Amino acid sequence: MELAYTAEEEEFRAGLRAWLAEVLPALPPRPDPLDWPARRAYDMGWQRRLYDAGYAGLNWPKDAGGQDVTPTQQLIFLEETEAAGAPYVGAGFVGLLHAGPTIAAEGSPEQRARWLPPILRGEQVWCQGFSEPDAGSDLAALRTRAVRDGDSYVVSGSKIWTSHAEVADWCELLVRTDPEAPRHAGISWLALPMDAPGVTVRPLRTLAGSREFAEVFLDEVRVPVANRVGAENDGWRVTMVTLSFERGTAFVGEVVACRRTLRLLAGRAKENGRWDDPVLRRRLGRLHAEFTALWRLIQWNVSEAAHARRRGGSGVPGPGGSVFKLRYSHARQELYDAAADVLGPGALDLDEEWTRERLSSLSYTIAAGTSQIQHNIVAERLLGLPKGR
Amino acid sequence: MDFRLSDDQEALRRGMRELLAARFGPEALRAAVDGAETAGAEAAGGVAGEGTAGERAPGARTAGGGGPCRGVVDRRLWRELGEAGFFALRVPEAAGGVGLGLPEAVLVFEEAGRALLPGPLVATHLAATHRGGDGAEAVPGAAEGRAVVTALEPDGAPLVEHWADADAVLVPEGEGVGVAAPGVVRALPVRAVDPLTPLHWVSGGRPAAVAACGAGAGVLCREAALLTAAQQLGSAWRTLELAVGHARTREQFGRPVGAFQAVQHLCAGMLVRAETARAAVYAAAVTGDEAETCAAKLLADEAAGANARDCLQVHGGMGFTWEAEVHLHLKRAWLRGSQWRTAVAAEEQLAEALLSPRL
Ligand SMILES: Cc1cc2nc3c(=O)[nH]c(=O)nc-3n(C[C@H](O)[C@H](O)[C@H](O)COP(=O)(O)OP(=O)(O)OC[C@H]3O[C@@H](n4cnc5c(N)ncnc54)[C@H](O)[C@@H]3O)c2cc1C
Numbered sequence: 001m002e003l004a005y006t007a008e009e010e011e012f013r014a015g016l017r018a019w020l021a022e023v024l025p026a027l028p029p030r031p032d033p034l035d036w037p038a039r040r041a042y043d044m045g046w047q048r049r050l051y052d053a054g055y056a057g058l059n060w061p062k063d064a065g066g067q068d069v070t071p072t073q074q075l076i077f078l079e080e081t082e083a084a085g086a087p088y089v090g091a092g093f094v095g096l097l098h099a100g101p102t103i104a105a106e107g108s109p110e111q112r113a114r115w116l117p118p119i120l121r122g123e124q125v126w127c128q129g130f131s132e133p134d135a136g137s138d139l140a141a142l143r144t145r146a147v148r149d150g151d152s153y154v155v156s157g158s159k160i161w162t163s164h165a166e167v168a169d170w171c172e173l174l175v176r177t178d179p180e181a182p183r184h185a186g187i188s189w190l191a192l193p194m195d196a197p198g199v200t201v202r203p204l205r206t207l208a209g210s211r212e213f214a215e216v217f218l219d220e221v222r223v224p225v226a227n228r229v230g231a232e233n234d235g236w237r238v239t240m241v242t243l244s245f246e247r248g249t250a251f252v253g254e255v256v257a258c259r260r261t262l263r264l265l266a267g268r269a270k271e272n273g274r275w276d277d278p279v280l281r282r283r284l285g286r287l288h289a290e291f292t293a294l295w296r297l298i299q300w301n302v303s304e305a306a307h308a309r310r311r312g313g314s315g316v317p318g319p320g321g322s323v324f325k326l327r328y329s330h331a332r333q334e335l336y337d338a339a340a341d342v343l344g345p346g347a348l349d350l351d352e353e354w355t356r357e358r359l360s361s362l363s364y365t366i367a368a369g370t371s372q373i374q375h376n377i378v379a380e381r382l383l384g385l386p387k388g389r
Numbered sequence: 390m391d392f393r394l395s396d397d398q399e400a401l402r403r404g405m406r407e408l409l410a411a412r413f414g415p416e417a418l419r420a421a422v423d424g425a426e427t428a429g430a431e432a433a434g435g436v437a438g439e440g441t442a443g444e445r446a447p448g449a450r451t452a453g454g455g456g457p458c459r460g461v462v463d464r465r466l467w468r469e470l471g472e473a474g475f476f477a478l479r480v481p482e483a484a485g486g487v488g489l490g491l492p493e494a495v496l497v498f499e500e501a502g503r504a505l506l507p508g509p510l511v512a513t514h515l516a517a518t519h520r521g522g523d524g525a526e527a528v529p530g531a532a533e534g535r536a537v538v539t540a541l542e543p544d545g546a547p548l549v550e551h552w553a554d555a556d557a558v559l560v561p562e563g564e565g566v567g568v569a570a571p572g573v574v575r576a577l578p579v580r581a582v583d584p585l586t587p588l589h590w591v592s593g594g595r596p597a598a599v600a601a602c603g604a605g606a607g608v609l610c611r612e613a614a615l616l617t618a619a620q621q622l623g624s625a626w627r628t629l630e631l632a633v634g635h636a637r638t639r640e641q642f643g644r645p646v647g648a649f650q651a652v653q654h655l656c657a658g659m660l661v662r663a664e665t666a667r668a669a670v671y672a673a674a675v676t677g678d679e680a681e682t683c684a685a686k687l688l689a690d691e692a693a694g695a696n697a698r699d700c701l702q703v704h705g706g707m708g709f710t711w712e713a714e715v716h717l718h719l720k721r722a723w724l725r726g727s728q729w730r731t732a733v734a735a736e737e738q739l740a741e742a743l744l745s746p747r748l
Contacts (some may be wrong), residue, residue, distance in 0.1 A: 001391075001392060001395070001398065001492045001671055001675050002390060002392065003391065003392055003672065003676065004390040005390050006390070009390065014665075027585050036742045072390050091438070094606045149398040176563075234551045244736070265683065265743075265745035266744055267744070270744060278737075281740040282733065282736040282737065282740065284740045285683075285735070285736030285737060285739035285740035285741075286687065286736050286739070288684065288739040288740065288743055289683065289688055289735070289736075289739055290688075292669060292672075292680070292681060292684040293665050293668050293669035293684055294668075294670075296392070296668035296669055296671070296672040297664065297665060297668035299390060299392045300392050300393065300667075300668045300671075303390060303392040304390050304393055305395060306391070323660060323661050323664050323665075326657075326661050327661050327665050333534060361681040371655070374657075375653065375654040375658070376650070376653065376654075376657075378660055378661065379647075379654065379656055379657040380653070381635050382657075382660060383656055384633070384637075384649070385652075385656060386637065386644075386645050386647050386648040387648065388648050388649065
């Protein structure tokens with residue numbers, strides 16, 4: 001049990017800090033959070049800087065253009081960039097954390113050469129077209145059809161909740177290529193160019209007022225067969241590679257940010273007198289325990305992943321990530337509920353950042369697998385309980 | 390960074406688990422509970438408990454049996470624990486100890502909590518660990534398991550565990566910690582809720598110290614909180630294991646009850662609590678940090694208490710019986726939750742820490 005970082009890890013941290021101190025003051029001002037094209041430009045600009053400095057694709061394999069650093073260095077990167085107030089991966093999320101790693105793991109050499117470098121250089125934005133109106137938690141119920149026609153698939157159907165669809169160049173799309181096969185055995189993974197004829201994006205407004213996700217309608221869209229990653233009808237397995245990345249270290253920066261927010265909350269409560277309420281104080285105290293433990297749980301999971309990797313494993317976290325996500329998504333909602341308690345009337349003012357965060361925190365128990373689904377995963381895959389219904 | 394158990398730590402934990410399985414498995418636990426009941430009934434029937442002379446603690450309405458007010462510590466087992474290094478774990482090798490640290494102590498206490506091992510383990514371990522300034526043992530024999538040591542808490546909390554068994558008592562006073570003989574103070578037996586943890590109500594002021602323990606009161610309380618949390622953690626794992634075991638085998642409506650989602654989600658929630666508490670407890674053991682220890686205690690108390698309740702629920706009617714192990718975990722969890730840092734104290738301390746500049 002060792003929490004101290006090795007000399008090599010500290011060296012990595014020091015180098016990163018020095019670079020951040022140099023580059024952050026030169027960044028352009030943050031864009032309006034509701035202006036997605038501006039956000040895209042900003043996020044891609046940051047990715048380009050990371051690329052030039054050798055920090056792009058840290059957790060990607062070397063032969064995919066990544067740095068293949070250890071899980072611990074990845075943790076340090078996320079911790080330090082957040083602590084320094086650097087931009088978050090933002091619109092690069094799907095490319096860097098889902099689609100890219102999938103292509104790196106399952107794509108042909110040509111596919112890797114075609115799609116991976118532009119992701120690393122911050123030139124192309126990907127979105128994730130998995131969910132459909134009738135296929136949410138039950139993703140394998142997806143119905144978007146892809147019919148083979150010569151060198152192309154003709155794709156028709158609709159996707160929903162597609163984050164960043166409005167500003168994306170590519171979509172990692174799950175389609176049904178064999179409607180006769182058992183549900184999981186008839187799915188394929190396609191790279192869909194978002195500007196292809198027949199693709200219509202209709203933004204949806206979130207309860208926070210933002211247009212961060214959209215419906216994507218596909219009307220006889222022709223997608224070259226060369227855009228299929230993995231074998232035909234093997235898309236479910238290919239997808240699982242992606243999903244296990246999603247449940248990995250994706251929340252490291254956010255936990256760092258939550259811990260900072262908690263201190264700011266205490267400071268604000270002290271200023272406005274709410275601190276005198278022992279119920280509020282105890283609530284903040286418990287959240288302090290919660291986020292301390294979540295940070296340590298990240299370090300625990302990262303250490304396990306690093307250990308598995310040293311033994312030749314992939315370093316990709318397994319279903320253990322579900323435990324973290326369950327606890328974290330709940331804690332984040334509690335944090336911003338407590339923030340509302342500190343703010344008092346300010347909790348109804350959308351100009352307060354914490355009010356907006358309170359709203360967006362509501363998606364955490366839904367997106368990337370609802371809490372109920374995470375409980376199912378924990379019960380069946382970690383505890384070995386019989387398959388439920 | 391390598392925040393996981395080393396091979397040596399795994400081996401230590403396995404060794405302790407095996408020792409306890411052999412010496413204090415579920416059968417022995419049951420026998421100890423029965424033994425304590427008989428002793429309690431005898432004591433209430435007129436066989437005087439140590440210095441109690443038939444008096445009752447405030448609030449006690451009847452002198453009826455049930456709660457144990459005589460000793461429950463099995464001295465032979467205590468010595469075996471001593472020989473296995475349970476108490477001398479952190480005593481330097483040069484002084485005849487095992488020479489390990491808090492993380493290792495946490496692992497063996499986790500195992501003790503899992504087995505519901507009775508006795509004032511924390512106080513005896515701390516008495517063995519913290520020698521006086523001259524290197525003299527604070528309580529001779531504590532390290533070898535020849536002495537049984539209990540402790541009073543600093544803020545004047547009136548309840549003390551295993552008083553009748555104790556050869557010595559640690560008494561935090563101001564900054565320091567004294568060692569006193571238990572006999573000199575009037576202590577009245579309580580009909581304790583946990584059948585294996587007799588409690589006394591110390592009413593006659595605090596005993597005068599006759600020797601000094603090497604630790605300051607701050608260190609003693611912090612380590613006591615951490616080791617108590619470790620026991621809670623072990624209990625939380627055990628109730629999870631019991632619940633999952635029952636859910637897999639008990640059938641209703643033609644299938645194991647563990648196939649019902651409502652039951653599955655209770656069990657999944659138990660794992661989430663145990664894993665979160667584990668991260669907090671182990672981290673506090675590594676850093677020795679005050680706020681982290683509060684977090685560890687708070688989350689381990691929560692995990693032990695809530696997991697025992699959920700375990701009880703998963704067991705149905707069986708869970709409400711004296712026979713099932715689960716009530717013993719719940720009662721012990723309540724007791725441990727009241728010791729060394731209550732939720733109120735931990736939360737207030739953690740809140741205060743949010744205001745101090747970050748290290
Ligand atoms: C902010 C946000 C961004 C998103 N971004 C994307 C994206 O970029 N790409 C994409 O493909 N998807 C995206 N999603 C979709 C997300 O993955 C789905 O919303 C999620 O998987 C749940 O599906 P659903 O909305 O259809 O709810 P449903 O599956 O209909 O669930 C409704 C309710 O039923 C419960 N439920 C369902 N099945 C079970 C079961 N077996 N056991 C117990 N309870 C059950 C659920 O927990 C939930 O409470 C996003 C969602 C959000 C909120």
